[in-house]
Amino acid sequence: MNERKQVDRLNLPFVGIPSYMRSPIVQDLSTLDADIAVLGVPSDEGSPWYPGARFAPRQMREMSVRYAGYGKMQGRAGYYDIETDRRFLEYEMGNERIADCGDVDIIYTNPEATYKNITDSVSQIIEADAIPLVMGGDHAVSYGVARAYQDPITIVHFDAHLDYRPFFHGAEYGNGSPMLKIGKLPNVTKMVQVGARGLRASIDDLNRARENGNHIVTMADYRRNGAESILSALPDSGRVYISIDIDILDLPLVPGCASAEADGLTYNELRQIIFSIVAKRELAGLDVVEINPMLDVPSNNTSLLGTQLMIETAGRAVLNKDYLRRKGRA
Incomplete structure (x- = not known):
C-alpha cells in the first residue's frame, strides 16, 4: 500500500x-488550554x-484569516510589525496558545438566558487562565x-457615547446602558470613559457617570491633554478590562457602524x-463591539x-511584565 506524502498547504485566505x-x-x-481565547457574541x-451587529463575529473571523498565513510564508509564526521591526504573537501562534472558542448560544427574545450564556462562557475562559477576546454584537x-x-478590575471604555442611560420602559439590556450596569458590579474598582462627543450626549448621563466616580475623557479633553489624560487615571496596580465600541474611531473609518460620530480617534x-x-x-480581557457588516x-x-x-492588542498584552511573570515566562 502506497503512503501519501502530506502536503504542506498554503491555505490562502479564501480557502x-x-x-x-x-x-x-x-x-x-x-x-x-490556551493563553488567548476568542469568543463571539452575535x-x-x-x-x-x-x-446587523450579530453578524460581526462571523465576518471578523473571515477577515482574520488574512493575517494568519503570512508568518508561515516567512517560515515563522506570529506577525511582523514593520513600524517597530518586531515580531508579535510568535510564541502564541507557534505553540497553538490562541483558541477560537466559537460563539455564545443566543436565545432570541430571552436576553436573560443569552446573558447567562455569555457569563458562563467567559467564566470558563477565565478559569482556564486565558485572556478573553470578545467579538460583539x-x-x-x-x-x-x-x-x-x-x-478587581478597572474598566477602560472607548466610545463616542457614555452608555450610561437609565432603563426607560424597563429596557435593561439596551446598548445605551451597559456601562451603567457594569459600574454597579462590586469588583469594578474604577471606570475610565474615553471619547465622548456628538450631538446625542446627555448632561444627565454625564453627571450620573461622574457622581459614580467615573473618570471622563471627552474627545475635547483628549485633544487638549493627549493620552496622559487617560493613563494618569489608571490605578497603580490591578488588571484592566478594555471595552471598545468601534464608533470611538472617526466616522469615515467605520462605515459599518450604526452609531458612528464625526471627529473621533484615528486608528x-x-x-x-x-x-x-x-x-x-x-x-x-477585551471586547470589540458595534461592528455591523450589513452597513459596511x-x-x-x-x-x-x-x-x-484585537490582534494588535493581544500582541502587546502578552508582553506585559506582570502577565509574563504570572505565566512563568518572565
Whole structure:
C-alpha cells in the first residue's frame, strides 16, 4: 500500500473554514488550554437603530484569516510589525496558545438566558487562565462579559457615547446602558470613559457617570491633554478590562457602524493609547463591539479594523511584565 506524502498547504485566505487567525477551535470550554481565547457574541437585540451587529463575529473571523498565513510564508509564526521591526504573537501562534472558542448560544427574545450564556462562557475562559477576546454584537453584551470576573478590575471604555442611560420602559439590556450596569458590579474598582462627543450626549448621563466616580475623557479633553489624560487615571496596580465600541474611531473609518460620530480617534491614535495601557497594566480581557457588516462597504473595512485591533492588542498584552511573570515566562 502506497503512503501519501502530506502536503504542506498554503491555505490562502479564501480557502478553508475560517477560524480566528486559523487558530484551533475549542467548543468544549471545559477542555480549554490556551493563553488567548476568542469568543463571539452575535447578539444585537439591544440595538434601537440598525440591526446587523450579530453578524460581526462571523465576518471578523473571515477577515482574520488574512493575517494568519503570512508568518508561515516567512517560515515563522506570529506577525511582523514593520513600524517597530518586531515580531508579535510568535510564541502564541507557534505553540497553538490562541483558541477560537466559537460563539455564545443566543436565545432570541430571552436576553436573560443569552446573558447567562455569555457569563458562563467567559467564566470558563477565565478559569482556564486565558485572556478573553470578545467579538460583539452590540455594546449591551459587554455587561454579560464583565460580570464574569470575580477579581478587581478597572474598566477602560472607548466610545463616542457614555452608555450610561437609565432603563426607560424597563429596557435593561439596551446598548445605551451597559456601562451603567457594569459600574454597579462590586469588583469594578474604577471606570475610565474615553471619547465622548456628538450631538446625542446627555448632561444627565454625564453627571450620573461622574457622581459614580467615573473618570471622563471627552474627545475635547483628549485633544487638549493627549493620552496622559487617560493613563494618569489608571490605578497603580490591578488588571484592566478594555471595552471598545468601534464608533470611538472617526466616522469615515467605520462605515459599518450604526452609531458612528464625526471627529473621533484615528486608528493609530487608538492603537497607541491601548498599547500604552496594556504595557502599564495587565489585560484582563477585551471586547470589540458595534461592528455591523450589513452597513459596511464591500471590502468590509470596519470588520477588518476591528479584527486588526484585537490582534494588535493581544500582541502587546502578552508582553506585559506582570502577565509574563504570572505565566512563568518572565
